Amino acid sequence: MTPHGRATRRTVLRLAATATTAATVAACSHQPLPTQVAVVWSSDELQRFREVLDGYDRQVQVISAGDDIDAFLRARHLAGTSPDVAILPRPGLVTEYAQRGWLTELDDALATRFPVNLGDLLRVQGRLYGVWVKAAHKSLLWHLPSLVPQPLRTWDELVSRTHELAAEANGAERPAPLSIGAADGWVLTDWFENVLAAVTREEDGTYEALARGWADWQSKPVRDALDLLAGLWSIDGAFPGGGRRALLTQHEESVIQVVARRRAAMVFGADFVDAVAERFGRGREQLEWSRFPTVRGGAGPLVVGGDAAVVLGGSARGADLVRWLTGERSFQPWLDAGGYLSPNLTVPPDRYQDTLRGQLAAEIRSAGVLRFDLSDRLPGVFTGSDGMGIWRIMQDFFADVTHGRVPGAVDRATRQLALAARQAAGRP
């Protein structure tokens, strides 16, 4: 090899090395790492959230972790690559992660932006670990005005109207009173939670105690709620196609049964029913809504659900983003697009383009007692999923009462609930 050749090779190597180093340095200095946010949302909701983040002054990478964000975060934690921020669908996860030491404590002043008892759900030993970013109103009864002309204010009205419609429908090709997506366990737990919230007064604290695993699931309020549900659900002809058919109906299909097929007059559900109704009910009779009925003169229940943002692994970037998300104007793009209900008290109801959500936001602000979705707060598998936990127990109960096994159904259900609660708490 000639000296010339050798020099050339060395030069090339040196050049290559310099280029690599330069590229690495450039990558580090000019492009700060984007803040990573893991969310449960997908498709439309994900798109809206991206639009929200366009207003944030730093770069954010949104990761859609899908339904099982818990498994995703556990795997990421094992791998040491946790995102900066996660938006969790259940407050139970917030407390669980906080107890494991995965979360960063947040500025307590942020809690003042939310209704007090919602903020408290994100505390562990008095310390705040999360903020609410999205809410769902879960106490609505939707109906076709031609079949239910007056909103049903009380449970008794609901039961008697159900009897009437069922009698009219009997044999004839008329709509049944109620459509229910009993194939999705959460629909049944939402029913149960509303009735339970309606029969318990806040001073008793039963609802809260059940959520925290202190109260007995075989106590009177639980039995009362189940008794009321059994009375309604066991009405002959209450559901189109009967109870067996209802157990194979998913929630969105139950809305379709009302708005597109006119097979039922009413459907109980959260505020997001309106999106399904609009998509499938085009050109047909519009649904109207009223609040879930009151029971025995009590106040109408108001049950909400929501998604909470947390900061993982002490990330300063994450803390900055979470603080920004609680801002009064941050979610304005989503408010303009519609379909978004804010848990944030600093967002005035008149900021909503979407009139339904504006009214619901006003209700949440003025509500005397605000209850958070009970099943979302239960520990471990008790919280429910297909074939498991409280979902399964409520589906068994539904099958019992709609298949004519009303006597003893409440006993069986409360026994199973108590057992599941004990197992979830690790007691034999």
Next chain:
Amino acid sequence: MTDVRVLGEIAVLDDVGPPRRGRAYPAAGATSALLLPAALLLGGLLVWPVLRTLHASLTTPTEGFVGLTHFRTALGAPDAPAVVGRTLIWALLVPTLVTALGYLLAAASRRSTEGGLVRLILVVPIALPLVVTGVTFRLMYDPDPARGVATLLATRLLGRTADEAPQFLGPGLVTVSLMSAFVWAWVGLAVLVFRSALDALPPSLTDAVRAYGGNRRDVLWDAQWRPLLLRTVAVVFALVALGTARTFDLILIMAPGSVRDEASVLAVHVWQTSAGSTSGPAAALGVVWLAAVAVGMLVAALFVRQAWPPPRGPDPAVAAEQPAAPRWLTRLVAALAAIAWLVPLGVLIATSLHTPEDAAVRGWWAAAARPDAYQKLVRSDELQRALVFTLLLATVVTLAVLIVALLAAYPLAWLTGPTAQVTGVLLMGAAIVPVQVIAGPVNEVLGAVLSAGTARGLALVHIALGVPFAVLVLRNAFADLPAEQVRRARVSGRRWWSMVWWLARHNVRAVVAVAVLEFVQVWNDLVVGLLFSGPDAAPLGLFLYGQTRHFVANSGALAASSVIASLLPLLLVVLARRQLVAGLVSGRTR
């Protein structure tokens, strides 16, 4: 080898002989290192997780060894006996049905003009992702007679009203419905295997039985069953029985949440109770399941220990004197089966050709066909991302599996005798470990190599799961090459890598079979994606599964994406179906 003089000529005495050629070409030293990649993958992602599961089933983190406590807890749970029983029924009843139907249809479609078409139709469902099969059958079995064609027909036939319609997805019939979907998907495989077995039977045997005055039954017994069919039946039965672990995908897609318990089998139960982590009772159930699978496999191995299929003689020139085509009744049965097998495909395609709004509200027969769902999907980023990602994943995994398996098969092919048999059984065992059982420990391992919840981790798991079967097939194929050919290649002074390349080129069928199977398996996967994928990984199976959360509301879009997802695997399997069967049976099971 020894050189001796026989009658003044040098003669080469092959005192080693083909069965012992391993001794002639020891796989010592450097070649053993070729096993390293496969050993690392299998050790880290299969063997260690299995051992860890065993350990977890006998201990708790706090108390140490607890004996059989976890087993008692797991099997004492109220729903455990039903789940175990249902799993057993699946593993016995379904293979029986598939084997019987497979034989009948293979025999009925032989030698008739339309037989090829019949077999082609029966093969199509094998290629489809099981997720798509689930979507198809859930569309047919929709409990509303206004949408579900099976429910509509049953209602009409039984003369019932819409409200009294039989509920195929209800608690009473859900397992039957799931089984029908599974049989639909798997019969084609049985038909292919039986056909190649029947073709391998020398027709002279039939003639001989007839010449001795045997009737049809004697022909079946002496000329078909005893020489070959017994073992073929054992192979098909074992294959399908092990395949029933795949019902996981079907149950997740087809069973509505309220009947998931009534449909549940061990695969689903273990997944639900362990939730992807390592816990005692779930591990105990997993161990019970592993033991059952191992016993089943050993029994099957005993049955098929003999050469299968038997070494073929020179192709008999029988085209001219083939026995007559089957009787018209048999042909009619075959044709009817083909038509029945087309119905679900027709339902899927018809549903996909409606607007999602129409598909959710009325049946496909009641609305005009429109390509709206496809138009929407073409614009959807999510489907495109899933398709591109899955294509990349399947390609990378297939290449990696081929390389690792070729390297490992090379030294293993020279083993003989009991060592070879043990290796075969171990590889077979590794190929059928249910991934749900080891999900927790695998995630721990992936966490340790910094790839839990990433596309890299997902690819690693796919590779580890694909390697054992690939090695098995390639090893058998390599070991089957005529010894003289191999010798000639060896003495030409090749290095090991050119030797591996030479072997691969001389076993194109096996290599193609392995590549196509691996690609299709990854493309069609749901469970691995469900257990191990992260946000940067968007496999197709998971995309489809995500849409089934609102099945009726999404049915139009779901049907269209199912059709799109099926095109590539369908094309591959139909084009390569000859190589698939030939490649898979090219090696003798040892």
